[in-house]
Amino acid sequence: MELETLLAGLNGPQREAVAFGEGPLLILAGAGSGKTRVLTHRIAYLVGTGAARANEILAITFTNKAAGEMRDRVELLVGGRIRTMWVMTFHAACARMLRAHADRLGYTRRFTIYDQADSRRLIKRCLDDLGIDPKRFTPAAVQGQISDAKNKLIDADGYGQIVGSFFEGTVAEVYRRYERELHRMNAMDFDDLLFRAVDVLTMFQEIRDRYTESFRHVLVDEYQDTNHAQYRWLKLLTSERRNVMVVGDDAQSVYSFRGADIRNILTFTDDYPDAHVVKLEQNYRSTQTILDAANAVISNNRQQKPKHLWTELGKGDPIKVRELDDEHAEARFVVAEVERLLDEGTSPAEVAVFYRTNAQSRVLEDTLVRAGISYQVIGGTKFYDRAEIKDAIAYLITLVNPLDAGAFTRIVNSPRRGIGSTSVSRLLGFANTTGMAIWDVAAAPEQVPDLGPPAVRALRRFMASMDGLRERAESGSEIATLVQAVLRDTGYLEALEAERTIEAQGRIENLEELVNVAAEFDASVPDDGVPPAAGEGQTSRLAEFLQQLQLLSDADERSDETGLLTLMTLHNAKGLEYPIVFIIGCEEGVFPHSRALEEGGLEEERRLCYVGITRAERDLYVTSARSRGVFGTRSYGVRSRFISEIPVELTDREELPPRPRAISWSGAAKREWTGERNDAPAATFGLGDDVVHPSFGDGVVTGVEPGGIVVIRFAADRSERKLLAEVAPISKR
DNA sequence: CCGATAGAGTTTTTT
């Protein structure tokens, strides 16, 4: 490999970044500025110049797909396999470290990874066990609190010390129990992977030394999306050698709800005052019109590193801005436009439609189906989230990690075998009080008090088939055949076949697909390679397979090969590009999302808009609907502020005739909807309006209902109140 | 123990 060819074709700043020597390096990479190129070329350059061997490089991405692509591209550049290089996500890298050192934390290397749904179920159980009302303390809210704490590396005790409210006090209690349960079940949730990895590196100097010595160069993509735990983890791995390169764009930080802390990228140079900074501002993707729009929108944010995208590609066409009557008209417009483009010879794969929330895809999908256009949706319900797949995986987990009561309870009565919820509670309760593993309790059911004889008999039969499967798993059977055996021996498949419904048939097909996935895994080379830090023994193939499944996300399943029109959320769009892009649902309350507005997340919503705009290469459409069905009722919105932030001269706008202010809801619109006569004066409040009330304080309009009622969420006590617009003393801010 | 029914809550975004 020629070093010269690695630098050829790069612009000045890119070349500077690729050829940079030792020390901290910050790359501020604007959208479409070729950051992946810089990353991959730099890795190849480091290997090519002998600055680092393949196994001395740690390259971190956020999705498995990005990691896979990075690996492929680097292999092309260096002209050979780089199996020993750590190119993976934060979570995968942490999981790998933890498997090697699990015993130090009182775990076994076969620990289970809990995804968000698994974790939520466990939290729900903790709430139940503690006798907490799940209405007042929803599992989701408690989970959010715990997750936030973990992302900040605050453990249950630490959290208990900083509680400032009754709610937090309760969360602290749940947090403690949740942690105890996870540990007892030899399980970790997503956040634990990071937290525990930091623990290992902090508590055991010799382990940390091994990794810091071994990783000569560390590179991180999408640095603006890192949270505090990830920051600490990186710091622990890099503070000795200080060869850390982070690449990111503060304008594309859109994951704060998941604990991402934009300060990590904004203060990198405070952490490393000698850091070299390279800005990539030349864009190779979009027309100048699109970039001007993106620059204009993002300039409304205060907190940012100034950047100005430019291109040599020329001005291009104006941005098409359209306003439609409702979401159906919006969908029809998009579909008609797509049909026109296809007639002109555009390939469907060149077109993408972005929306704020997954729920928005439905109307569009209906319209596309009726028009006979095939499409793919990224996100939504994932393959691995389907109940039958989760069941099959839970069976496999039970074989690998007999301590995992979560997996066990999931499958013990699926298919139905007469072990109902009361019996399961008794088993769990017994395991809880005796401290026994759930598997051992089930293996000797007669010792459990109050367990009915039919339940004992059913458990015996169940455990007999599980024992057989266990032996098969231990003997190192191929995973595909093991999955088939599980489905057969447990009666799972039989129960589905007996249903004789279309749905059941679909489930069977999904399970067959899982067998295929397993077969592919069987055929693949063990990813072990030669671990740079010794001490990573062989993990069982089955455990490895399960880990791979559990760390998979829907961002990973999108394929560019399908040749289809693509639908996805704006979040999922990050990192992608399409010649033609539609951004739909640009209304206040939808985008920017009302909940983000309440929580002061407007700037992040704007960054999301920036992400959306900068995905477009050639043509950009931005649409809004006057009304939209939400929660089964119709709500009337106002065009998104983001539309007005795009300079008019960059756009080609078609708007509906102005709607008289008076029909916001209480006037004509109400008559139209309720059939009632009502000449009451007009309410002049729209969704998303900022209002102020003399006694409740500042608030935001979250809904407008018939009868001149406005729903307002007040910032002070986060309460939502319904007020009569004409009589309540509210005014716009 | 299981299925049907009614009722409530739900929609941000995800490794």
Add this chain to the structure above:
DNA sequence: ACTCTATCGG
């Protein structure tokens, strides 16, 4: 509009 939950009757 839809899905998950709690409750009841078999």
